[in-house]
Amino acid sequence: MNGLQISYFEASARKRLSELVDAGSLVEFCPPEMRQTSPHLAMLDAPLAFDDGVVTGRASLSGHKVLVAAQEGRFNGGAVGEVHGAKIRGLLDRALSERPTAVLLLIDSGGVRLHEANAGLIAISEIMRAVLRVQAAGIPVFALVGGSCGAFGGMGIVTRLCTEVVMSEQGRLGLSGPEVIETVKGVEEFDSRDRALVWRITGGKLRRALGEATLLVDDLIPAFRTAAVSLIERYRAHPPVPADLDELLGVQAELTERSARFAAARDGREIWANTFAEASRVPEMTVAEFNIQLGEAA
Amino acid sequence: MEQFTLTLPSAAIPQNVTSATLCGVVSSGNLEILVEPAATSDACRIVVNTSAHGFRDIWEAVLKDFARRHSVGGLSLSINDAGATPAVVSLRLDQAFETCRGELA
Numbered sequence: 001m002n003g004l005q006i007s008y009f010e011a012s013a014r015k016r017l018s019e020l021v022d023a024g025s026l027v028e029f030c031p032p033e034m035r036q037t038s039p040h041l042a043m044l045d046a047p048l049a050f051d052d053g054v055v056t057g058r059a060s061l062s063g064h065k066v067l068v069a070a071q072e073g074r075f076n077g078g079a080v081g082e083v084h085g086a087k088i089r090g091l092l093d094r095a096l097s098e099r100p101t102a103v104l105l106l107i108d109s110g111g112v113r114l115h116e117a118n119a120g121l122i123a124i125s126e127i128m129r130a131v132l133r134v135q136a137a138g139i140p141v142f143a144l145v146g147g148s149c150g151a152f153g154g155m156g157i158v159t160r161l162c163t164e165v166v167m168s169e170q171g172r173l174g175l176s177g178p179e180v181i182e183t184v185k186g187v188e189e190f191d192s193r194d195r196a197l198v199w200r201i202t203g204g205k206l207r208r209a210l211g212e213a214t215l216l217v218d219d220l221i222p223a224f225r226t227a228a229v230s231l232i233e234r235y236r237a238h239p240p241v242p243a244d245l246d247e248l249l250g251v252q253a254e255l256t257e258r259s260a261r262f263a264a265a266r267d268g269r270e271i272w273a274n275t276f277a278e279a280s281r282v283p284e285m286t287v288a289e290f291n292i293q294l295g296e297a298a
Numbered sequence: 299m300e301q302f303t304l305t306l307p308s309a310a311i312p313q314n315v316t317s318a319t320l321c322g323v324v325s326s327g328n329l330e331i332l333v334e335p336a337a338t339s340d341a342c343r344i345v346v347n348t349s350a351h352g353f354r355d356i357w358e359a360v361l362k363d364f365a366r367r368h369s370v371g372g373l374s375l376s377i378n379d380a381g382a383t384p385a386v387v388s389l390r391l392d393q394a395f396e397t398c399r400g401e402l403a
Contacts, residue, residue, distance in 0.1 A: 032320045
């Protein structure tokens with residue numbers, strides 16, 4: 001199979017992981033044969049997955065030791081249940097003792113698994129704290145977002161807690177998903193069936209323009225791999241330093257100013273217009289063209 | 299969920315399968331199959347967990363066909379199904395068989 005042509009969006013979590021890391025290097029934690037399945041789904045008589053929808057393990061990436069987790073968006077929308085969340089949190093805790101070069105989170109999730117209610121919410125909060133602990137220990141955590149479920153709800157927050165966020169245009173990032181916003185606020189607020197609008201608002205190209213994604217790559221597994229390798233090498237030279245209070249207050253002021261500046265914006269095009277000469281052309285641009293124009297304008 | 303276990307006679311798998319492999323994803327109209335080595339070399343043990351109730355006859359027909367077409371003695375298959383059609387099940391079984399023999403990565 002020609003590795004260069006594998007779409008990250010289309011691939012399963014296992015496929016993404018096996019093509020992302022060095023061939024044959026993945027050693028899985030809590031593998032499917034351990035059958036660590038969800039007791040909540042079993043109680044509801046719902047279908048189970050042997051890995052509870054997330055693959056976790058240790059691997060090498062361009063020779064560097066990494067810990068990795070990949071969510072399977074096609075199993076219950078990649079939603080985080082108790083076991084699923086414990087696997088990710090356990091992986092992050094393990095990073096503190098194993099000290100890998102980086103932790104990679106291949107996020108593809110709508111957020112909390114509603115079937116598991118509080119257990120899922122607690123799991124997400126544990127993941128958030130663990131992500132911060134790992135970074136405070138000087139180990140970078142990279143989020144890779146390019147799956148069909150994107151990164152929403154609690155996993156959207158987890159994504160933004162990460163040291164760097166790599167996205168494809170197909171990837172999406174947000175808090176409430178478009179369907180939720182439409183249900184709560186009405187179709188005038190957000191037409192979730194207007195797919196082009198959904199991507200102009202939640203997709204990788206807007207998130208990159210706003211700085212919420214730190215790299216935009218093509219929807220190909222090798223493109224995500226190349227980005228992850230370059231980040232690992234950058235952070236090996238300069239490990240992450242926890243932000244101090246002044247820095248956080250500065251970011252808060254910037255976000256407040258941004259929120260006021262774009263208060264009336266209804267579409268990604270109005271935000272691209274600040275950076276790109278032809279904002280209406282942004283959705284058609286190749287990733288290379290987008291990145292060049294973003295670099296020139298910055 | 300409906301659960302049942304079948305033990306089907308089949309010729310011994312020629313390769314030595316030592317590790318477990320997983321194929322497919324549990325999503326609507328799809329299924330996952332976990333293949334593991336088992337002690338009985340002349341039979342294949344299959345555990346089915348399916349969200350579609352009342353289709354055991356069709357499952358048995360598809361699984362017997364699989365055990366007849368391939369030498370799968372010495373394998374244990376565990377299936378989590380979310381309403382896959384018989385054709386999808388059959389293709390996924392073939393994929394699982396090829397993957398556990400190292401033919402597909």
